Amino acid sequence: MPLVLATDDAGGPEIFASLQGEGPSAGTPVAFVRLSRCNLACVWCDTAYTWHFEGDDRPHRDETTFDRKANQVTLDVADVAERIAALGQKRLVITGGEPLLQGPALAELVDALPDMAIEIETNGTTTAPVRLDIRVDQYNVSPKLAHSGNPAELALIDERLDAYATDPRAFFKFVVASPEDVEEVLALHSRYRFRPGHVFLMPEGTDSATLRSREEWLSEICVKKGFRMSDRLHIHLYGDTRGT
Numbered sequence: 001m002p003l004v005l006a007t008d009d010a011g012g013p014e015i016f017a018s019l020q021g022e023g024p025s026a027g028t029p030v031a032f033v034r035l036s037r038c039n040l041a042c043v044w045c046d047t048a049y050t051w052h053f054e055g056d057d058r059p060h061r062d063e064t065t066f067d068r069k070a071n072q073v074t075l076d077v078a079d080v081a082e083r084i085a086a087l088g089q090k091r092l093v094i095t096g097g098e099p100l101l102q103g104p105a106l107a108e109l110v111d112a113l114p115d116m117a118i119e120i121e122t123n124g125t126t127t128a129p130v131r132l133d134i135r136v137d138q139y140n141v142s143p144k145l146a147h148s149g150n151p152a153e154l155a156l157i158d159e160r161l162d163a164y165a166t167d168p169r170a171f172f173k174f175v176v177a178s179p180e181d182v183e184e185v186l187a188l189h190s191r192y193r194f195r196p197g198h199v200f201l202m203p204e205g206t207d208s209a210t211l212r213s214r215e216e217w218l219s220e221i222c223v224k225k226g227f228r229m230s231d232r233l234h235i236h237l238y239g240d241t242r243g244t
């Protein structure tokens with residue numbers, strides 16, 4: 001079965017080893033695979049090359065500097081599994097774009113892999129098919145707030161958020177750009193009752209200076225409200241670069 005992947009700067013499939021930079025497993029050495037395409041269009045998306053192709057008129061903040069050719073490559077799941085196995089890691093992070101748009105192919109991929117822990121980065125608008133879900137160890141769910149520019153009816157789907165909120169494998173990672181954004185997180189928290197220790201606030205930013213300055217107020221909010229804070233380790237280490 002084919003899988004559509006994002007490409008790295010050399011035009012190859014975006015499959016690489018790195019440290020998980022965000023969320024509960026931050027600092028863990030992992031293999032990454034990045035899938036192409038997304039059903040949302042966050043104005044600050046740091047991987048808009050996975051979806052903001054020529055002809056897509058939804059806005060993105062880096063419009064003028066943006067390469068809008070379809071940065072994607074289609075490979076068979078067996079080929080993808082082989083490339084992931086060759087990285088020799090114990091844990092796989094599946095991301096995108098929105099990886100769960102290709103749920104059935106991902107189920108086949110996971111079946112073809114050596115024994116690895118599976119972590120999925122998702123925007124929370126889709127759930128995994130059962131055959132994939134039974135193999136997943138951790139979901140990092142990142143529901144999108146108003147500042148993402150997505151209409152709430154597309155970004156916050158009640159039954160999906162309910163399903164993730166009741167799943168002990170799910171952690172929630174809210175991207176926050178200003179203190180006002182946290183009001184929305186608090187409203188969602190009172191609606192879905194996320195598990196204690198399962199909510200992360202992460203600063204919006206694709207450079208170290210922006211992350212650092214936002215973490216000054218974000219850390220205080222986290223202490224006050226009892227949320228965990230996620231840094232973006234990979235940005236500090238490698239900058240905003242594909243394949244890292």
Ligand SMILES: C[S@@+](CC[C@H](N)C(=O)[O-])C[C@H]1O[C@@H](n2cnc3c(N)ncnc32)[C@H](O)[C@@H]1O
Binds near residue numbers: 045140142
């Ligand atoms: C590129 S997304 C891919 C997975 C999925 N589409 C999602 O949004 O969760 C991976 C993570 O990066 C976060 N992210 C994307 N752009 C960001 C930015 N400019 N600043 C901070 N986090 C960002 C997303 O919220 C998500 O947690």
Ligand SMILES: Nc1nc2[nH]cc(C(=O)O)c2c(=O)[nH]1
Binds near residue numbers: 019020047095121234
């Ligand atoms: N190192 C590193 N950690 C990450 N955690 C989540 C990422 C993503 O883009 O989903 C990501 C990424 O792109 N790189």
Ligand code: SF4
Binds near residue numbers: 038041042048098
């Ligand atoms: S949902 Fe994820 S991949 Fe899609 S636009 Fe938003 S941050 Fe980017």
Ligand SMILES: [Mg+2]
Binds near residue numbers: 046047
């Ligand atoms: Mg990323």
